[in-house]
Amino acid sequence: MQDNIAGQSSAYLEFGRDHWSALRDAVPLPLSQGELNKLKGINENISLEEVEAIYLPLSRLLNLYVKTNQRRGRVVEDFLGQRPEKGPYIISVAGSVAVGKSTTSRILQALLQRWPEHPRVELITTDGFLYPLAELKQKQLLQKKGFPQSYDGQMLLDFLKAVKAGHKTVEAPVYSHLTYDRLPEMQKINKPDILILEGLNVLQTAVDYREPGNRLFVSDFVDFSLYVDADTPLLKHWYIERFESFRKGSFTDPNSYFHHYAQLSESEAKKTATKIWDEINGPNLEENILPTRERANLILCKGENHLVRRIWLRQ
Numbered sequence: 001m002q003d004n005i006a007g008q009s010s011a012y013l014e015f016g017r018d019h020w021s022a023l024r025d026a027v028p029l030p031l032s033q034g035e036l037n038k039l040k041g042i043n044e045n046i047s048l049e050e051v052e053a054i055y056l057p058l059s060r061l062l063n064l065y066v067k068t069n070q071r072r073g074r075v076v077e078d079f080l081g082q083r084p085e086k087g088p089y090i091i092s093v094a095g096s097v098a099v100g101k102s103t104t105s106r107i108l109q110a111l112l113q114r115w116p117e118h119p120r121v122e123l124i125t126t127d128g129f130l131y132p133l134a135e136l137k138q139k140q141l142l143q144k145k146g147f148p149q150s151y152d153g154q155m156l157l158d159f160l161k162a163v164k165a166g167h168k169t170v171e172a173p174v175y176s177h178l179t180y181d182r183l184p185e186m187q188k189i190n191k192p193d194i195l196i197l198e199g200l201n202v203l204q205t206a207v208d209y210r211e212p213g214n215r216l217f218v219s220d221f222v223d224f225s226l227y228v229d230a231d232t233p234l235l236k237h238w239y240i241e242r243f244e245s246f247r248k249g250s251f252t253d254p255n256s257y258f259h260h261y262a263q264l265s266e267s268e269a270k271k272t273a274t275k276i277w278d279e280i281n282g283p284n285l286e287e288n289i290l291p292t293r294e295r296a297n298l299i300l301c302k303g304e305n306h307l308v309r310r311i312w313l314r315q
């Protein structure tokens with residue numbers, strides 16, 4: 001499946017791993033020991049060789065895009081004779097459940113904030129814009145969690161509108177994987193240089209509008225979009241593997257929505273995770289997420305062990 005992307009669309013430049021990683025030579029900033037430790041803190045399974053080979057060149061590419069955008073902003077400023085309010089450069093990260101969107105985003109946040117042109121990089125996930133659990137239950141959408149209709153699309157668009165307009169502080173709702181629900185506290189976005197917006201739905205066009213006639217999409221506010229891709233059997237495997245590590249870890253917390261799963265045996269847990277994948281996350285991937293892949297500016301294709309095998313960059 002992954003190897004078909006370039007065949008389907010000549011709009012993309014294709015890079016093998018070696019070609020791409022050779023581009024890191026031009027990254028002027030080597031990672032300090034403190035930064036390496038910080039990256040390990042994001043995810044202990046991430047290999048530092050992978051960070052250097054894949055994510056450093058990616059941060060350099062994004063730095064070039066952001067700088068170009070900043071230069072374009074200065075043209076408008078010269079033309080107007082004054083500096084207009086300007087929101088952050090927005091980078092979106094899409095892909096399946098369990099592909100590693102949040103890990104990828106956190107690595108990018110750590111790498112991008114090292115550049116002097118954009119030291120303030122904030123990150124939010126669209127999970128916070130899922131309807132609260134009680135509302136999902138009432139709308140009978142619990143089995144459709146993560147599908148387009150399970151998000152408050154208008155709230156997400158209102159948030160992006162305010163951020164892009166350069167408002168000083170904008171609040172976003174926060175989701176907890178532990179309670180499976182929105183948290184009472186909000187996350188404050190304080191006019192960063194870059195905002196990374198991560199979620200299943202960031203390339204989708206089908207959102208639930210309160211205002212008829214409002215045809216804006218998330219992508220209208222996004223400056224650069226990434227899609228993290230992997231073959232479906234691998235994604236299912238990663239989902240089941242993560243469920244298993246939750247069973248031993250966070251599900252043992254009595255506050256966990258899935259606390260009852262902590263009692264399951266390993267084989268029962270595998271069966272449960274397989275069922276959730278086959279009934280919810282797998283169909284959502286096929287119907288709503290994968291069809292958006294070729295809208296992205298850049299596609300990162302992962303293979304075994306989350307190692308990136310190929311990169312496609314829209315020309």
Ligand SMILES: Nc1ncnc2c1ncn2[C@@H]1O[C@H](COP(=O)(O)OP(=O)(O)OP(=O)(O)O)[C@@H](O)[C@H]1O
Nearest residue numbers: 043045046096097098099100101102103238242306
């Ligand atoms: N680069 C990586 N190297 C090694 N393991 C990784 C990497 N990226 C993600 N993982 C692992 O893959 C699993 C899924 O990662 P993550 O939680 O980041 O995915 P996600 O796409 O944000 O998921 P969700 O949509 O459910 O929030 C986790 O177990 C994580 O530890």
Ligand SMILES: CC(C)(CO)[C@@H](O)C(=O)NCCC(=O)O
Nearest residue numbers: 097127145146147200276280281
């Ligand atoms: C919160 C989402 C939708 C996306 O991260 C996902 O993790 C989820 O909860 N999916 C529903 C089925 C499940 O529990 O995995």
